[in-house]
Amino acid sequence: MNPVTRIHSRSAVLADDNIDTDRIIPARFLTTTTRAGLGRHCFHDWRYLADGSDNPAFALNQSQARGCSILVTGRNFGCGSSREHAPWALLDYGIAAVISSEIADIFRNNALNNGLLAIVVSAAEQRWLLAHPGIELVIDVAGQYIALPDGGRIGFELEPFARHCLLHGVDAFGYLLQQQAAIAAWEAGHGVAA
Amino acid sequence: MSARTLFDKIWDAHVVSAETTATPATLYIDLHLVHEVTSPQAFAELAARGLRVRQPARTLATLDHSTPTLPAGADGNRAYVSAQAQAQVAELERNAAQHGVALHGWDSAERGIVHVIGPELGATQPGMTIVCGDSHTSTHGAFGALAFGIGTTEVGHVLATQCLLQRRPRTLAVQVEGELAPGVAAKDLILHIIGVLGVDGGTGHVIEYRGSTIRALSMEQRMTVCNMSIEAGARAGLIAPDDTTFAWLKGRPHAPQGAAWDAAVARWRELASDAGARYDRELHIDARAVRPTVTWGTHPGTAIALDAPVPAPRDALERRALDYMQVRAGQPLRGSKVDVVFVGSCTNGRLSDLREVAQVLRGRRIASGVRMLIVPGSESVRRAAEAEGLDRVFTAAGAQWRLPGCSMCIAMNGDMAAPGELVVTTSNRNFEGRQGKGVRSVLASPATAAASALAGELADPRDYLDPRREQAA
Numbered sequence: 035m036n037p038v039t040r041i042h043s044r045s046a047v048l049a050d051d052n053i054d055t056d057r058i059i060p061a062r063f064l065t066t067t068t069r070a071g072l073g074r075h076c077f078h079d080w081r082y083l084a085d086g087s088d089n090p091a092f093a094l095n096q097s098q099a100r101g102c103s104i105l106v107t108g109r110n111f112g113c114g115s116s117r118e119h120a121p122w123a124l125l126d127y128g129i130a131a132v133i134s135s136e137i138a139d140i141f142r143n144n145a146l147n148n149g150l151l152a153i154v155v156s157a158a159e160q161r162w163l164l165a166h167p168g169i170e171l172v173i174d175v176a177g178q179y180i181a182l183p184d185g186g187r188i189g190f191e192l193e194p195f196a197r198h199c200l201l202h203g204v205d206a207f208g209y210l211l212q213q214q215a216a217i218a219a220w221e222a223g224h225g226v227a228a
Numbered sequence: 229m230s231a232r233t234l235f236d237k238i239w240d241a242h243v244v245s246a247e248t249t250a251t252p253a254t255l256y257i258d259l260h261l262v263h264e265v266t267s268p269q270a271f272a273e274l275a276a277r278g279l280r281v282r283q284p285a286r287t288l289a290t291l292d293h294s295t296p297t298l299p300a301g302a303d304g305n306r307a308y309v310s311a312q313a314q315a316q317v318a319e320l321e322r323n324a325a326q327h328g329v330a331l332h333g334w335d336s337a338e339r340g341i342v343h344v345i346g347p348e349l350g351a352t353q354p355g356m357t358i359v360c361g362d363s364h365t366s367t368h369g370a371f372g373a374l375a376f377g378i379g380t381t382e383v384g385h386v387l388a389t390q391c392l393l394q395r396r397p398r399t400l401a402v403q404v405e406g407e408l409a410p411g412v413a414a415k416d417l418i419l420h421i422i423g424v425l426g427v428d429g430g431t432g433h434v435i436e437y438r439g440s441t442i443r444a445l446s447m448e449q450r451m452t453v454c455n456m457s458i459e460a461g462a463r464a465g466l467i468a469p470d471d472t473t474f475a476w477l478k479g480r481p482h483a484p485q486g487a488a489w490d491a492a493v494a495r496w497r498e499l500a501s502d503a504g505a506r507y508d509r510e511l512h513i514d515a516r517a518v519r520p521t522v523t524w525g526t527h528p529g530t531a532i533a534l535d536a537p538v539p540a541p542r543d544a545l546e547r548r549a550l551d552y553m554q555v556r557a558g559q560p561l562r563g564s565k566v567d568v569v570f571v572g573s574c575t576n577g578r579l580s581d582l583r584e585v586a587q588v589l590r591g592r593r594i595a596s597g598v599r600m601l602i603v604p605g606s607e608s609v610r611r612a613a614e615a616e617g618l619d620r621v622f623t624a625a626g627a628q629w630r631l632p633g634c635s636m637c638i639a640m641n642g643d644m645a646a647p648g649e650l651v652v653t654t655s656n657r658n659f660e661g662r663q664g665k666g667v668r669s670v671l672a673s674p675a676t677a678a679a680s681a682l683a684g685e686l687a688d689p690r691d692y693l694d695p696r697r698e699q700a701a
């Protein structure tokens with residue numbers, strides 16, 4: 035993984051609460067056996083009309099949202115299925131950070147495991163961000179804040195291990211593999227054949 | 229030691245290395261369930277890193293999500309929805325063979341939905357940690373196992389190390405008291421609970437369902453309840469194991485046998501939460517107030533009684549949901565026209581569910597214009613249902629009897645409804661497009677689904693279950 039230290043982008047906004055992973059990527063696109071290329075199905079049934087053309091009513095299809103890599107969303111983003119295809123699709127589509135007042139547990143884990151920033155802010159901060167689409171934001175991972183155009187800052191919590199992984203571009207796999215001896219000892223102590 | 233909850237006991241018993249400020253806990257996983265959709269990229273990661281599956285014997289695989297539910301043709305070919313779906317199945321067959329993982333594939337008499345077969349085989353046991361790349365892994369919590377869904381990256385972690393990195397979640401006790409009224413199912417109860425908690429009310433928490441109502445539930449009913457914990461955002465749902473649990477597990481293929489069984493039961497009895505154990509939150513539910521319950525909107529938190537008026541929209545999102553569902557605020561859902569009825573899934577695809585459906589359908593015909601799919605949760609369920617003649621009740625009523633799989637719960641195998649159609653479904657998710665683009669899904673119990681198939685509109689199962697009412701009608 036590449037280190038994720040700073041994200042600078044205008045914000046795109048999807049204000050709905052409870053955007054579930056079926057909306058992020060419908061199940062019929064899950065028959066793939068790779069992680070690649072899912073961006074074209076991201077928000078598929080929301081984004082395209084029946085004839086396959088872009089749905090002009092979908093917020094991310096509007097010109098000011100094009101190319102934005104920071105997505106501000108309604109509460110409880112990523113609820114529903116555990117499909118990691120959701121963060122894969124968002125990343126491939128060009129989203130690097132999702133900001134909400136609440137992000138579903140499994141989605142947040144999956145996102146951070148793929149270097150997609152999943153940031154939780156207060157409800158008041160989220161409302162403000164939702165009301166100001168298209169503003170320039172800078173997310174500083176080390177400093178754990180979002181810099182606003184007027185010089186203001188919104189701080190956020192980040193699970194320290196996930197933060198470490200993001201900043202150093204390492205993944206949790208390596209950390210787990212380093213624990214082989216402890217795992218073997220646990221197995222031996224619990225009658226698990228190695 | 230201070231009083232501990234069921235959750236605390238299971239968690240504490242599986243810590244390989246403890247949580248610190250800088251790092252999550254490393255948790256040992258007793259059982260890893262695998263299916264074709266969320267595993268290929270994990271096996272590919274293992275291959276890329278030159279790793280093996282650490283504990284093949286603790287890994288159990290099945291084919292369920294993208295598998296066709298129609299029998300193979302005369303040429304032996306199965307009706308896969310796409311070459312890609314077929315390739316995905318082949319990939320799991322290859323990966324399982326290469327790593328020595330037991331796969332309940334097409335040739336297995338036990339193949340079925342991952343959360344149905346784990347318990348059936350007795351692989352799911354009290355006190356275990358169980359994970360699967362699937363959010364409804366919470367089902368296994370019905371046995372007093374800590375069971376939760378993970379992503380594909382984590383599937384790779386577990387395959388390679390049999391461990392998972394986790395921060396300790398908070399606990400939520402859902403205390404349910406009182407008897408469920410006749411004709412009211414476990415599905416109605418859990419929909420009601422989610423309606424109270426909200427679609428995100430359980431986020432960050434593990435739920436323990438407690439109280440006299442929960443103790444009185446059968447194992448199948450407990451599985452239905454725990455299954456939908458994730459629909460309130462919870463990581464997992466748990467129920468303390470008791471004699472109901474032990475009686476259900478005894479003699480199953482993977483369950484301990486002989487002296488080992490007695491020792492296991494003695495251990496399992498210790499798992500229940502200690503008196504005075506503290507939870508981070510508590511919620512009290514009166515089971516007597518639960519009526520047949522369905523959903524009016526586009527997430528499971530929109531649960532209301534079948535005969536209650538749909539609430540007035542509180543915001544633009546709810547207005548949109550009403551629009552999408554084509555339902556009117558102020559009117560009950562009862563009486564809404566139905567196009568498709570789906571019975572199945574890991575929520576309600578077990579034998580007891582099919583019996584409830586048969587009880588309603590027996591000797592009757594579904595309404596003309598309604599398409600009804602009944603999909604058993606596993607091959608075992610299918611065999612048992614056919615041995616009782618349930619399949620004949622279904623087909624005589626005009627329903628289709630299919631092969632086991634997830635089918636229309638997730639609609640990725642080709643079983644789906646058409647845009648605009650209203651589906652009454654015994655599955656667990658009514659998200660927009662879950663059962664096909666533009667499809668309107670209403671979550672319901674098996675009996676409500678069956679009654680609605682007969683009536684051609686959302687109907688109260690009690691009208692079909694109570695003979696006196698029927699005569700009066």
Ligand code: SF4
Nearest residue numbers: 364573574634637638
């Ligand atoms: S039946 Fe539905 S919820 Fe259950 S495992 Fe299959 S797709 Fe998931």
